[in-house]
Amino acid sequence: MKIHIITIFPESFESYFSSSIMKKAIDNNLFFIELYKLNDFSKNSSKRVDEKAYGMHGQVISPEPLSDCIDYIFSNTWKNIPVVYMTPKWDLLNQEKVENYYDNLWSEFIIICWHYEWIDQRIIDLYVDYSISIWEYVLSSWELSATVFIDSLVRHIPLVLWNQKSLEEDSFSKALDRKKEYPVYTRPEVFKWKKVPSILLSWNHGEIEKWKKDNLT
Numbered sequence: 001m002k003i004h005i006i007t008i009f010p011e012s013f014e015s016y017f018s019s020s021i022m023k024k025a026i027d028n029n030l031f032f033i034e035l036y037k038l039n040d041f042s043k044n045s046s047k048r049v050d051e052k053a054y055g056m057h058g059q060v061i062s063p064e065p066l067s068d069c070i071d072y073i074f075s076n077t078w079k080n081i082p083v084v085y086m087t088p089k090w091d092l093l094n095q096e097k098v099e100n101y102y103d104n105l106w107s108e109f110i111i112i113c114w115h116y117e118w119i120d121q122r123i124i125d126l127y128v129d130y131s132i133s134i135w136e137y138v139l140s141s142w143e144l145s146a147t148v149f150i151d152s153l154v155r156h157i158p159l160v161l162w163n164q165k166s167l168e169e170d171s172f173s174k175a176l177d178r179k180k181e182y183p184v185y186t187r188p189e190v191f192k193w194k195k196v197p198s199i200l201l202s203w204n205h206g207e208i209e210k211w212k213k214d215n216l217t
C-alpha cells in the first residue's frame with residue numbers, strides 16, 4: 001500500500017510514523033508514505049496556499065496549488081489513483097467500511113490535508129473520490145483524522161500486526177458478529193477483591209469459548 005499525503009505540515013506526521021507498529025511496517029516495506037508540502041506548489045512569492053472565503057469568515061485552501069500537486073502525483077502514477085478527503089460532513093467510518101476500503105479499493109491513494117476551515121469546493125467536485133468522516137465531532141486539523149484512517153487500514157496489511165489472529169477477532173470484526181470484545185484478565189487471580197471469572201481458569205476450552213461468546217456486547 002502506498003499513500004501520498006498532501007500537507008502544509010509534513011513534520012506533523014513524523015512522530016506518528018516513526019514509532020511502534022507504523023514504523024515497523026514502513027521499515028519492512030509493508031507500506032509506503034510519500035509526503036508533499038503543498039506550499040512547494042504555490043506560484044506566489046510568499047508560498048501562501050490559502051485565501052479568504054467568499055461570503056463568509058475563514059480561510060480556504062486555494063484550488064490552484066492543490067490541483068497542481070494532485071496532477072503532479074497523477075503524472076507519476078500509472079493511472080489516476082483515488083483521492084480521499086477527510087471531513088466531518090460525509091461518510092462516517094466504521095470497521096465494516098474500513099474492511100471494504102482495504103479489500104476492494106486501494107493499493108495506492110492520495111489524502112489531501114489542510115489546516116483551515118475548508119478547501120475550495122471545486123477541488124472536491126473535480127478530484128475527490130471519497131469523503132470520509134471519523135465520526136460526528138469536529139477536530140481542528142486534518143492530521144489526526146487522516147492518521148486515524150491510515151492506521152485503521154494499515155493494520156489489515158499482512159504481517160503488520162504481530163498476531164494476525166487478533167485482527168480477525170477484534171471488536172466489530174465479522175468473527176465477533178460486529179460486536180464488542182469480551183473482558184480480558186491476567187494475573188493475579190484476585191486484585192482488590194475482584195476475581196478472574198472462574199471459567200477462565202478452568203482449562204475447559206469449550207466452556208471458555210462459550211463464555212467469550214456470551215460476554216460480547
Ligand SMILES: C[S@@+](CC[C@H](N)C(=O)[O-])C[C@H]1O[C@@H](n2cnc3c(N)ncnc32)[C@H](O)[C@@H]1O
Nearest residue numbers: 086087088133134135137138139140141142145
Ligand atoms: C475545523 S475542521 C473544519 C470543519 C468544517 N468547517 C465543517 O464544519 O465541516 C478542520 C479539518 O479537520 C478535519 N476534521 C475535523 N473533524 C473531522 C472528522 N470528524 N472527520 C474527519 N475529518 C475531520 C477535516 O479535514 C477538516 O477540514
